Amino acid sequence: MQAAASTADASRPVDPSQVRALRAFNRFYTQRTGLLDPYLGSAFSLTEVRVLYELAHHAPCTASELGRRLLLDAGYLSRIVRRFIDAGWITRTPSPTDARQHALSLTPEGRAAFEPMQQRSREEAARLLAPLAPERRDTLVAALARVQALLDPDAGKPSRTAVLRDVRAGDMGWVVQQHGEIYAREYGWNSEFEALVAEIVAGMIRQHDPVWERGWIAELDGERVGSVFVVRKSETEAQLRLLILSPAARGLGLGARLTDECLAFARAKGYRKMVLWTNGILTAARAIYAQRGFVLVHSEAHHSYGHDLVGETWELAL
Missing domain, CATH: 1.10.10.10 (Winged helix-like DNA-binding domain superfamily/Winged helix DNA-binding domain)
Structure with missing residues (x-):
């Protein structure tokens, strides 16, 4: 009726x-x-x-x-x-x-x-x-x-159009901001962490080698929601850095897509190994790495960003 x-x-x-x-x-x-x-x-x-x-x-x-x-x-x-x-x-x-x-x-x-x-x-x-x-x-x-x-x-029915694109002007400042805000809100890390990310980003910008290194920004419905980067450690070794995803974009597989782009790029360039450093409490990221064959090769306790943490080094043979 x-x-x-x-x-x-x-x-x-x-x-x-x-x-x-x-x-x-x-x-x-x-x-x-x-x-x-x-x-x-x-x-x-x-x-x-x-x-x-x-x-x-x-x-x-x-x-x-x-x-x-x-x-x-x-x-x-x-x-x-x-x-x-x-x-x-x-x-x-x-x-x-x-x-x-x-x-x-x-x-x-x-x-x-x-x-x-x-x-x-x-x-x-x-x-x-x-x-x-x-x-x-x-x-x-x-x-x-x-x-x-x-x-x-x-x-x-909300639109969920996700794209991965190259890094553009202004994106690197956003990467620093997102790391500072998200880790402070979700883990209580202090400004030391944001300072560390800012230093990493500054170094990546100054020393960027466009032939051997690349970054991606994830957008969801036109808004930035994530990032990841491949940097060169040596002729045979690449490093995955600064993988992050905002809460609104989680559960859509974007973290996995960003990681897969890094691996595809590294393999295409002929790198033999990819390494990354993370912390034990970052369970979602660790799961992505483990699913792709990364192996935990070293862990060490440290006190940083106002907390007792366990730093981890992971490696993947390409």
């Missing part, structure tokens, strides 16, 4: 006052968030930025897939894509699944053009939320989720 009543309600004419209210909110929101053309003071329209966003987070994909996601006319989308190809921001390669189509991806130049706009959008959202007290922010976010769920029943 409830379903029948809902169907009958949906067939009733919409009250004109409700239409006016929704349109008034649309005008208010687009003005407050800077979504009117051009987008956030840039030279791009909102649609063009959406194209860049999709390619930054869901590429490679075909033009057909892109059009379905964005609900765009094929001709309009084709003109945008062509303009971005001419600018050197998008590359086209034959689709591995359909020879009649091409897969689209952002070039490094395309990412460089898009990233400032994404950061500006984050900053604008933070600016709108900043004047609100924490409880009012929670109320607003819950209301937005409710609106989305009402207009799109599938919106209640």
Whole structure:
């Protein structure tokens, strides 16, 4: 009976006052968030930025897939894509699944053009939320989720689009921040640990060898949630460093994916062994290493970061 009543309600004419209210909110929101053309003071329209966003987070994909996601006319989308190809921001390669189509991806130049706009959008959202007290922010976010769920029943199913990408400007500072915050919150480690990570990161940046070393950043729905790095210890030995995953991204297999990328890279480069150093209380990370064949070869008690710990060295023959 409830379903029948809902169907009958949906067939009733919409009250004109409700239409006016929704349109008034649309005008208010687009003005407050800077979504009117051009987008956030840039030279791009909102649609063009959406194209860049999709390619930054869901590429490679075909033009057909892109059009379905964005609900765009094929001709309009084709003109945008062509303009971005001419600018050197998008590359086209034959689709591995359909020879009649091409897969689209952002070039490094395309990412460089898009990233400032994404950061500006984050900053604008933070600016709108900043004047609100924490409880009012929670109320607003819950209301937005409710609106989305009402207009799109599938919106209640959270998107979990995970990608692993190369390290970009600003990522290394985020890696230090995440280590400091997560280990302080979950293990009570003091600032000595954050200082250690900052020193490690600084050394990796100064001495980075792009031929023999690499790092990855994990993103979930466009937000950074994890990291890992391979650094060179010798001609035959690589070291896995700074594997971390934020709590919101756990349970999705991203820690394993990050580790597997390191192993694949090390093997492709001809390293014979990979080593890592960890602490005995980090059970989730230790399980990932053990599942991939790493062997604990040395352990030693130490007092660091305000706690008594057991440091461990693990190795894997490649």
